[in-house]
Amino acid sequence: MFCEKAMELIRELQRSSEGQLPAFNEDGLRQVLQEMEALYEQNQTDVNEAKADGRADLIPSIKLRHCCLLRNQRCLTAYLYDRLLRIRALRWEYGSVLPANVRFHMCAEEVQWFSHYKKSLASFMRSLGGAEGLDITQDMKPPKSLYIQVRCLKDHGELEIDDGTVILLKKNSQHFLPRWKCEQLIRQGVLEHVMS
């Protein structure tokens, strides 16, 4: 049956739930495109024959292949679009620098798209809130205080805060830090927010 390859791509995305990005399946994509090319060529010869010899009985077959072409197109578009949605989510979860194992799963065009997205998000945030700009990825939950208690879950090296103090983030150490400085690190799982 036609379009099975395209369905494999869709199933692959569906299986990796919760917005994880599976590796870009370039091979599968190419196979679908090849199938589409073959379908198109078969259709072209049948269309020519139907026109030249007036063979109306070929029309149902032509239509069937045409449906398969459209279906493949739909699956590919949905595959690429859903991946873009996932990549966009990564920007909000990880911040502007992605870890290598995530970046490894993206194809060259997606890396390019990600950097474009980063740039347009950054220029939008700069345009807000006066000269300083406004980081809209901060304060996803309304803050109760400016400083929070955090515990390090792994060694992360040194962190410099606004007043110039350098803090060593060592595993199992606790700190009292400005909230805006830690929010991203908490989201990345480096720090843990301790509630008293």
Add this chain to the structure above:
Amino acid sequence: MDTQSYLPVQPGVGMEENFLSLDDILLSHERLPIRTECSFPRLGFLDKSSDSQDIPEGTKMELPLWLSKGLYEKKRRVLSVELPKVYREGWRTVFNADPNVVDLHKMGPYYYGLGSQMLHFDSPENPEIAQTLLQTFMGRFRRNMDSSQNAYNEDTSALVERLDCLEKALFSSGQSGLNSFQSWEKGRASQLTASSLVLNYRKRKINDIQP
């Protein structure tokens, strides 16, 4: 509250399909029994049971929903679509008797979605199918909502396994509402948490090391 920044494309409502929704693409891959009403030359290889070059008129075979929908025409008879078993009279009486006892995951898992899609094909039974779908959903919804709102910190797999895909989505949104309400009651709603995406990625990494 656990905010997710990845929101997949939502499936279409009712008879509509959403072009980019993964769920709808999987739904439209469900196979339907059909009968061809004209011959399809040079496509004999699609029907595995015969060796001829063409698919002759009157062949019974199974085609995916998207293909049947694309080929089906009201004016010209290209193919006729038969109802899958679960939408026929016999099963409809079962659903009408007590919708709660049926395992919709085994029947479907896209029982409601496929049923609404069946309404695209002109069948004299369409009004009854639509009525049964609605009644089944209403009959099961009360129990479904009740369990999703009250099973806190419990293993829900037994509750979920008999649900249709649509009901599962409703169940999980009920659960996430319950969980965030509970965390608010405990005063943990303002706690900053690691993103579930990041946590899941870390899980995967361990799997990669130990295959």
